[in-house]
Amino acid sequence: MIRIANGQGFWGDWLEAPVRLVEDGPIDYLALDYLAEITMSIVQKQKQADANLGYARDFPPLMGRLAARIRERGVKVVANAGGVNPVACAREVRRLAPHLRVAIVEGDDVFARIDHLIANGHAMANMETGEPLAAIRSRILSANAYIGAFPVAEALATGADVVIAGRCTDTALTLAPMIHAFGWREDQWDLLAAGTIAGHIIECGAQCTGGNCQVDWKSIPDFANIGYPIVEAQPDGTFVVTKHQGTGGRVTCDVVKEQLLYELGDPKNYITPDCVADFTTIQLAADGADRVRVSGIRGAPRPAMLKVSISYDWGYKAIGTLVYSWPDALEKARAADGIVRERLQRLGLHFEEIYTEYFGVNACHGTAAAVVADPAEVQLRIGVRGTDRKSVDRFTRELVPLVLNGPPTATGFGDGRPPVREVVAYWPALLAREEIRTRVEVVE
Amino acid sequence: MKVPLSTIAHARSGDKGDTVNIGIIAYRAEDYPALVREVTAERVKAHFGDLCKGEVIRYELPNLGALNFLLHEALGGGGTLSLRVDAQGKTFSAALLRLEVQT
Numbered sequence: 076m077i078r079i080a081n082g083q084g085f086w087g088d089w090l091e092a093p094v095r096l097v098e099d100g101p102i103d104y105l106a107l108d109y110l111a112e113i114t115m116s117i118v119q120k121q122k123q124a125d126a127n128l129g130y131a132r133d134f135p136p137l138m139g140r141l142a143a144r145i146r147e148r149g150v151k152v153v154a155n156a157g158g159v160n161p162v163a164c165a166r167e168v169r170r171l172a173p174h175l176r177v178a179i180v181e182g183d184d185v186f187a188r189i190d191h192l193i194a195n196g197h198a199m200a201n202m203e204t205g206e207p208l209a210a211i212r213s214r215i216l217s218a219n220a221y222i223g224a225f226p227v228a229e230a231l232a233t234g235a236d237v238v239i240a241g242r243c244t245d246t247a248l249t250l251a252p253m254i255h256a257f258g259w260r261e262d263q264w265d266l267l268a269a270g271t272i273a274g275h276i277i278e279c280g281a282q283c284t285g286g287n288c289q290v291d292w293k294s295i296p297d298f299a300n301i302g303y304p305i306v307e308a309q310p311d312g313t314f315v316v317t318k319h320q321g322t323g324g325r326v327t328c329d330v331v332k333e334q335l336l337y338e339l340g341d342p343k344n345y346i347t348p349d350c351v352a353d354f355t356t357i358q359l360a361a362d363g364a365d366r367v368r369v370s371g372i373r374g375a376p377r378p379a380m381l382k383v384s385i386s387y388d389w390g391y392k393a394i395g396t397l398v399y400s401w402p403d404a405l406e407k408a409r410a411a412d413g414i415v416r417e418r419l420q421r422l423g424l425h426f427e428e429i430y431t432e433y434f435g436v437n438a439c440h441g442t443a444a445a446v447v448a449d450p451a452e453v454q455l456r457i458g459v460r461g462t463d464r465k466s467v468d469r470f471t472r473e474l475v476p477l478v479l480n481g482p483p484t485a486t487g488f489g490d491g492r493p494p495v496r497e498v499v500a501y502w503p504a505l506l507a508r509e510e511i512r513t514r515v516e517v518v519e
Numbered sequence: 520m521k522v523p524l525s526t527i528a529h530a531r532s533g534d535k536g537d538t539v540n541i542g543i544i545a546y547r548a549e550d551y552p553a554l555v556r557e558v559t560a561e562r563v564k565a566h567f568g569d570l571c572k573g574e575v576i577r578y579e580l581p582n583l584g585a586l587n588f589l590l591h592e593a594l595g596g597g598g599t600l601s602l603r604v605d606a607q608g609k610t611f612s613a614a615l616l617r618l619e620v621q622t
Contacts, residue, residue: 113599203536289529289612290546329529329544332583336542338533339587342578355580371582394602430595430602438604440614442568458602501536501598 077256079249079273080305083107083154084280086114086131092280092303093137097144100319102305103256105145106248107154108278109134115242116386116499118158119186119217129160130167130239138237139171145236146174153227153248157241159184159217164239165518178235180226182513183242185383185506186218192510199383199504208504214387216499220506221382223348224270225261226513227251233517242384244347246274249306257310261349261377268352268374269312271345275352276316276334276369277304283316283334285324290333297323302365313370315362326365346382348508351375380505389500390427391467392460395474396434398487400452407482408433408455414481415457415473424469426461454487460498467495521619528554530612537597538589539571539608541615545584550622554586555579557620563588566618567611588615 080102082093086109096102109131122129134156145152157164161179168177185192189212192199199208208215219242228251230238240247250270253259259266276283283304285295302322307315316331318324335354339345342354351374358371399407412431419429432438434454436447459470471492478485524543527550532541543558545551564575573591580587594608595601605611 287531287609289531289616329546332544332585333529333531333542335583336540336544336580336585336587337531338535339540339542340535340589342580342587355582357582359583389600392600392602428595428602432604434604439610440617441570443566443570443614443617445617456604460596460600460602498599500600503536 077104077252077308078102078305079104079106079252079308080303081106081108081249081277081280082303083109084278084282085109085111086133088280090133094141096303096319097141097148097150099322102150104252105150105152106277107134107152107156108245108248109154109156110158110242112384112501113386113499115159115217115219115384118160119386122160127163130158130164131156134164135167135171138168138175142172142175151231151252152237153231153251154238155240155243155248157239159219159241161239161241162518168237168239169518175236176234177237177239177518178230178233179516179518180222180230180238180240180243180513181516182226182511183219183222185220189215189218192506197506197510199385199506202503202505208385208502211387211502216386216388218383218385220511221348221384222511222513223247224250224254225349226515228254230515231255233515235517245278246271246347247349249274249277250349253308264350264374264376265372266312267350269314269372270308271347271350271352272354272357272372273306273308273314273369276331277306279334279337280304281324282337283331284318284326285330288330288333290329295325299323312372313368315366315368317366326367328359328361328367331359331367346378348377348381350377379508381508381511383504383506385502385504386499387502389498390460390462391464391495392458392498393467393471393493393495394456394458395471395493396454396456396487397474397477397485398452398454399482400484400486401449404450404453405433405436407484408453410482411455411477411485412457414477418473419470422469424466426459426466428460430458432456464495471495520622522622523616524558524618524620525616527620527622528616530616532608532612534594534597534607537594538591539593539611541588541590541611543586543615548584551581551584553620553622558586558618560588562618563590563615566615567593
């Protein structure tokens with residue numbers, strides 16, 4: 076049996092979580108997931124500004140903080156902290172923790188090969204709209220194929236203490252230690268599916284130990300001290316989801332079910348580079364306090380195509396708010412929205428979208444929300460987006476004047492006009508597997 | 520008896536591009552048939568009104584006593600493009616639990 080913990084569900088998750096996992100009980104592997112869909116574009120921009128950046132900058136200091144303890148306890152760290160610059164990330168880890176052996180996985184980054192790939196007939200059409208990638212060629216910021224668990228397992232086989240990957244799948248961080256420890260092969264689809272589903276359960280950190288859980292949430296103990304998840308994996312593909320004793324949170328079948336359904340598409344076809352997992356085969360059983368046993372998982376052969384995550388410059392957006400108080404708070408906010416829209420129109424400004432929400436009334440649930448009679452206050456929230464920066468900038472000047480020249484009792488304008496933000500959009504596409512060749516390197 | 524869906528099920532929602540997924544899970548296995556019967560793709564589409572501009576697709580997971588819904592074109596462009604306060608669809612789960620169902 077091996078214990079694989081997840082101490083980071085996204086870049087920005089609780090800084091203490093990985094430290095607590097190492098300090099508070101036994102684990103063999105610490106998986107850290109830093110990359111969301113849009114993170115690659117952020118790190119790409121950082122690399123363009125400074126060739127020594129382009130990775131999750133929280134990671135090297137964390138390794139510095141944990142170095143002595145993970146060496147002492149023999150814990151191996153597996154992270155997709157490399158972003159678009161795993162080498163630079165590894166060098167910074169080595170600078171802060173010189174005694175750690177570090178290996179990197181490369182080959183996911185296809186940004187420099189885009190023109191070559193398009194010229195060779197790889198359309199990389201948008202999976203949602205069908206548009207060919209050539210349509211946005213000049214605006215592409217980053218392009219990375221999702222790679223699977225086998226290259227990460229290969230990096231573990233070098234004996235490294237820390238494995239740093241770029242755009243590997245979130246689930247690969249959990250599956251790779253199982254492949255490495257149990258010797259699973261590339262065609263053992265049921266086992267690979269089991270490890271993939273274990274990864275899905277723990278990849279969002281505390282979301283499987285009581286965080287963001289709707290089941291009797293008020294009774295979930297000690298959120299302040301919430302335990303992050305641990306999978307106790309067996310060579311036969313069965314596993315137990317748990318957390319360290321003495322930590323807060325809760326692990327029950329209901330909690331695990333919620334996370335199984337999180338960001339799920341077709342449950343029979345959960346596609347990864349390693350296999351296709353079938354969520355309708357999962358069997359859960361309570362296995363004592365804060366323990367859930369998972370078994371029965373079936374998988375199917377891996378796909379011929381890999382998903383590519385491409386980011387590109389889209390344009391600009393700005394979102395501004397004003398608060399109106401009782402009486403008639405909602406009517407005042409509606410009137411103010413009408414005034415803003417009329418003024419924008421008279422200025423001849425055009426936007427791809429203008430979107431208004433009445434925060435406190437319907438912002439989250441729309442027309443599904445219950446009607447609130449005469450609320451004490453309502454926040455008017457107007458957003459615009461478009462490709463013309465000047466138009467978006469002009470919009471940001473149109474809210475604050477309403478405090479003096481519109482409906483009465485407007486407030487909440489203390490921060491002045493809202494900032495104009497650059498919008499980087501996401502372009503999911505498919506690419507033939509043969510085009511991606513990964514390589515593992517030990518960084519001395 | 521008509522009750523809010525929240526009395527027999529819990530839920531979690533998330534995003535993928537401009538698509539929201541909502542998983543709803545029966546607290547008790549014996550209530551799963553009521554979920555299948557009452558919470559149809561058509562009703563979910565109507566429940567969300569203007570918020571969901573595209574198709575709603577339903578998948579069944581009887582092994583978990585759960586249904587999974589995909590709501591297309593439901594996040595105002597999705598990801599970084601969205602102007603919504605709930606740009607990732609995190610609260611769609613709770614919104615669906617408002618639905619009235621016959622038990």
